[in-house]
Amino acid sequence: MSQSSHPALEIRDLSVEFRAPANRGLFEKPATFKALSGISLDIRQGEVMGLIGESGSGKTTLGKAIVGLTETSAGSICIKGQHAGPARAAGRRSLARLVQMVFQDPYASLHPRKTIGQTLSEPFTIQRTASRAGIAPRVRSLLQRVGLSPDHAARYPQHFSGGQRQRIAIARAIANNPPVIIADEPVSALDVSVQAQILNLLDDLRAEQNMAMLFISHDLSVVRHLCQRIAVMYLGRIVEIGPAKEMTAAPAHPYTTSLLSAAPRVKARNRAQAAPIVLSGDVPSHAAIPSGCPFHTRCWLYEQKGCPARCRTEMPRLETLPGGRQAACFFPEEAATPARSPAAACV
Ligand SMILES: Nc1ncnc2c1ncn2[C@@H]1O[C@H](COP(=O)(O)OP(=O)(O)OP(=O)(O)O)[C@@H](O)[C@H]1O
Ligand SMILES: [Mg+2]
Numbered sequence: 001m002s003q004s005s006h007p008a009l010e011i012r013d014l015s016v017e018f019r020a021p022a023n024r025g026l027f028e029k030p031a032t033f034k035a036l037s038g039i040s041l042d043i044r045q046g047e048v049m050g051l052i053g054e055s056g057s058g059k060t061t062l063g064k065a066i067v068g069l070t071e072t073s074a075g076s077i078c079i080k081g082q083h084a085g086p087a088r089a090a091g092r093r094s095l096a097r098l099v100q101m102v103f104q105d106p107y108a109s110l111h112p113r114k115t116i117g118q119t120l121s122e123p124f125t126i127q128r129t130a131s132r133a134g135i136a137p138r139v140r141s142l143l144q145r146v147g148l149s150p151d152h153a154a155r156y157p158q159h160f161s162g163g164q165r166q167r168i169a170i171a172r173a174i175a176n177n178p179p180v181i182i183a184d185e186p187v188s189a190l191d192v193s194v195q196a197q198i199l200n201l202l203d204d205l206r207a208e209q210n211m212a213m214l215f216i217s218h219d220l221s222v223v224r225h226l227c228q229r230i231a232v233m234y235l236g237r238i239v240e241i242g243p244a245k246e247m248t249a250a251p252a253h254p255y256t257t258s259l260l261s262a263a264p265r266v267k268a269r270n271r272a273q274a275a276p277i278v279l280s281g282d283v284p285s286h287a288a289i290p291s292g293c294p295f296h297t298r299c300w301l302y303e304q305k306g307c308p309a310r311c312r313t314e315m316p317r318l319e320t321l322p323g324g325r326q327a328a329c330f331f332p333e334e335a336a337t338p339a340r341s342p343a344a345a346c347v
Contacts, residue, residue, distance in 0.1 A: 007042035008082035008179045008212035009066070009099075014039040014075030016058075016065050016236075023083075023290075024198055033067055033286040035061045036236045039075070040318075043212040047177065048203070050227035050244065051216045052259060054283050058236040059216045063182040066214070067101045070094060080179050095306070097127055100173035104185040106165035110157040116168055117153030123175035146171040146201060161171050163194030170202060177209050199226060220263035226249050232256045235294045236286060238318065242325030250336040252327035254301035257335055293329070301331060309338045 020031040036058045051059050060146045064070040068084065077084040084091075096200055103109045110119060120139045124130040128139045140150035145175050146167040154183040155276060166186060173181060183202060187195040203226060206213050223230055224244050231249075232240040232255060235309055238252035251257045261277040277300050284290055284297060296311040298303045305311075310330055318326045329335055 006078065008045045008047075009041075009043040009214070010076075010081075011042070011066070011077040012040050012076045012078075014062075014065060014077065015073045016061050016070055017073040021239075034073075034236055034289075035286055036065065040239055041231055041238065041241060043180070043214060045212055046207070046210040047229065048108065048206060048213045048227045049234060050216050050223035052218070052220060052230060053224055053233035054259075055218075057233040058287075060184055060232060061236075061300040062233075063101055063184050063214065063216060065082060065165050066180070066182055067099050068095050078146075085188055093126060096123075096178075098178055099180040099182065100178045101182040101184060102166070102169055102173050102186045102295075106162055106169050107157075107189070109132065109169050110165055112157055115154055115156055115262075116160075119157075119168065120153070120175065121172055121180055123172060127176050129176050142171045142175055144248060145205070161194075162190050162197060166190060166198050167201065168206070170198075174205055174209065174211075177211075179273075181206065181211050182214045182216070183213060185218065185305075186215075203224055220248070220260060232259065235284065235289055237294065237328070238326045238327070239295065240325070241318070242321075242323075246323060246325060252321055252325055252332035252335050253295075254299050254330045254335045254338075255295050256327075257338065258298075258300065261338075300338055301329070301335060305331060305334075 016036040017032045017033055018035050020033050033128065039051065039062060051062065052095070053059055053199060061070055065072050066084070068120070082098065084095050117136070118137050118306045120142055121135050124135050124138055139153055141152050143152055148164065148167055160168065186202065187198050190198060199222065202213070205211070215223065215227055227244045228240060230244045230247050231238050232253060234255050240247065240251065240256045242252070247256060248260060251260060258277045258279045282299050284294070292310070292312040292314055293316050295298070299311070302308070302311050316328045316330050318328045319332070320326050322334055327335070
């Protein structure tokens with residue numbers, strides 16, 4: 001395969017394990033749990049893939065695994081056809097050239113004692129992509145590209161608002177035009193009035209540079225607007241993945257239906273007929289994932305179907321459906337249509 005025909009980001013069967021915070025006997029092996037299991041996804045150049053799921057489902061862990069901040073225990077990550085996996089420790093600098101992450105908190109992500117000019121010089125010095133004399137003009141043009149003034153280079157982070165700091169963090173991420181950007185809830189810490197500006201900036205830069213972007217968010221209306229495709233994560237697995245418009249109009253996994261039902265703006269536009277669904281109970285612990293379909297303990301469709309044994313005993317795999325969407329449910333064609341009256345709870 002030629003270099004250009006590869007997806008910008010290619011993830012295969014990726015797993016991440018963490019040590020459980022358990023207090024066990026002295027001679028027992030430390031317990032681990034899988035925060036991510038068998039994640040596979042591709043993002044094309046120029047494409048924005050949304051990643052949604054409840055808190056703790058593993059979204060940030062996936063982002064950090066891609067940029068090399070979290071160790072993976074199995075699987076592979078390729079960026080533009082280059083392995084970003086095992087050679088990571090030695091190849092951190094080359095990985096940073098391929099992928100950058102923008103974090104949620106623009107207050108924590110900038111060094112308080114470095115001027116903005118110093119912070120924005122680093123990508124060029126570390127990657128050796130500009131001569132000494134060339135760095136200052138590159139920093140000035142970078143500031144302009146993200147809507148700030150070149151004069152801001154001399155100031156410190158505390159002189160900037162949250163929105164301006166996020167512009168600086170974005171400038172640092174795109175300095176060397178990486179082919180892939182991970183944006184982890186990039187506007188959720190910002191004032192509502194600046195959220196749209198930052199989202200537009202990210203999207204404009206993505207289009208200008210033809211970057212692939214993994215956009216992690218809780219805000220389904222933003223995801224639907226910004227992303228061509230959406231991946232839905234539950235307990236460290238992708239349970240549905242497909243084109244944003246089709247998925248939000250008619251989900252193929254009951255978990256997606258539940259998330260959409262909780263997003264009033266998306267629901268109002270697309271799913272006015274659907275009955276509201278309240279997800280029962282908390283997300284189970286990663287250390288005690290339910291047998292069979294991990295979602296069955298909270299699944300309205302499981303109850304609506306009369307609690308089929310298969311859902312409790314067999315793990316549904318991601319299957320490709322007509323139209324190219326994929327869902328990990330035994331009843332994908334019924335996932336978009338909750339009954340108007342609630343089914344009896346399963347015992
Ligand atoms: N370094 C770590 N060590 C141990 N457990 C971790 C570590 N990082 C994350 N976890 C656990 O892994 C799971 C997934 O966490 P993650 O932060 O990826 O979730 P998330 O989907 O990003 O949630 P949120 O929407 O709240 O940001 C959680 O159970 C979390 O407690
Ligand atoms: Mg997170």
